[in-house]
Amino acid sequence: DTGVSQDPRHKITKRGQNVTFRCDPISEHNRLYWYRQTLGQGPEFLTYFQNEAQLEKSRLLSDRFSAERPKGSFSTLEIQRTEQGDSAMYLCASSPPVGGREGYTFGSGTRLTVV
Amino acid sequence: TQLLEQSPQFLSIQEGENLTVYCNSSSVFSSLQWYRQEPGEGPVLLVTVVTGGEVKKLKRLTFQFGDARKDSSLHITAAQPGDTGLYLCAGENTGNQFYFGTGTSLTVIP
Numbered sequence: 001d002t003g004v005s006q007d008p009r010h011k012i013t014k015r016g017q018n019v020t021f022r023c024d025p026i027s028e029h030n031r032l033y034w035y036r037q038t039l040g041q042g043p044e045f046l047t048y049f050q051n052e053a054q055l056e057k058s059r060l061l062s063d064r065f066s067a068e069r070p071k072g073s074f075s076t077l078e079i080q081r082t083e084q085g086d087s088a089m090y091l092c093a094s095s096p097p098v099g100g101r102e103g104y105t106f107g108s109g110t111r112l113t114v115v
Numbered sequence: 116t117q118l119l120e121q122s123p124q125f126l127s128i129q130e131g132e133n134l135t136v137y138c139n140s141s142s143v144f145s146s147l148q149w150y151r152q153e154p155g156e157g158p159v160l161l162v163t164v165v166t167g168g169e170v171k172k173l174k175r176l177t178f179q180f181g182d183a184r185k186d187s188s189l190h191i192t193a194a195q196p197g198d199t200g201l202y203l204c205a206g207e208n209t210g211n212q213f214y215f216g217t218g219t220s221l222t223v224i225p
Contacts, residue, residue: 004157019194035215042119042203043158056164056212091157103148104213 005106013082013112020078021110025094033104034067035091036062043091049075049115082114106114119206119216128221132181136189138204145207147180147187150215152201158166161189163176194223 005024013019025032030051035043036058046065051072061067064082069075079086089111093104119140128134138147146165150158162171164180164187165220171178177190187204201220203212 035177040124040218040220041123041207042218045214046213047211056210075219093157103160103163104158106159108156111155 004092004094006090006107006110007013007083008110009108010111010113012115015082015084015114018078019082019084019112020076021090021092021112023075023077023091023092023107025074026105029072030096030097031073031095032069033093033095034077035093037089037091037092037109045083046077050073079112082112084114086111087114116208117137119204119214121202121204121216121219122216123219124223125220127224130195130223130225131193133172134191134194136191136221137186138206138216139186140205141185142208143184145209146212147184147186147207148193148205149178149187150203150205152203152217153199158201158203191221196217196222196223196225199223 007022019063032049034046035047037043045058046061048055048089049069053071064080067077083113089109091106091109116197122137143221147195148163152158162178163183167182169180175192180187200224204216206215
């Protein structure tokens with residue numbers, strides 16, 4: 001297992017376009033998290049899945065954002081009608097069934113730039 | 116969302132100096148973690164502390180969890196340029212989720 005993979009690493013898009021990011025967690029981890037991080041700040045929680053169920057969504061996740069984890073494996077995060085304020089690093093993390101106590105394993109992130 | 120404040124926000128020191136980073140909240144946490152993040156990468160876990168008053172050492176890094184489990188500190192002895200990075204604390208809430216602090220950006224100058 002090579003850890004948590006995120007694709008793409010970088011995405012530049014024009015304002016108003018839709019973008020989709022993918023996250024492949026560690027295979028034995030049933031919990032998957034999406035965070036957003038702006039430069040020099042800590043990651044902000046967006047949403048969390050346990051298996052295929054989306055258990056919590058932050059108020060930061062406006063109706064332009066949607067996340068799925070259809071088979072409890074990989075997850076996608078889609079942003080519709082992107083705005084310049086969406087520019088950030090989008091981080092995915094996974095953790096084992098006992099939760100994050102053993103630590104989240106983060107991917108390298110997808111850096112989104114909206115121009 | 117429990118707010119975790121870290122101080123200082125930025126820290127620039129010479130190689131060989133000691134430093135302490137603080138993580139404070141008004142909320143009680145089940146556990147607290149420290150991560151280090153390098154530019155363009157995701158955070159990497161350094162340590163998890165669970166018990167109030169707990170102290171853990173990782174080579175030149177010493178982590179302490181406050182007695183009331185509301186705060187924590189990270190002390191680095193004899194800092195090296197390889198310690199440069201963004202240090203993040205993250206507190207566990209009752210839902211077994213972690214919320215991250217505001218971050219401390221450390222630069223160690225050779």
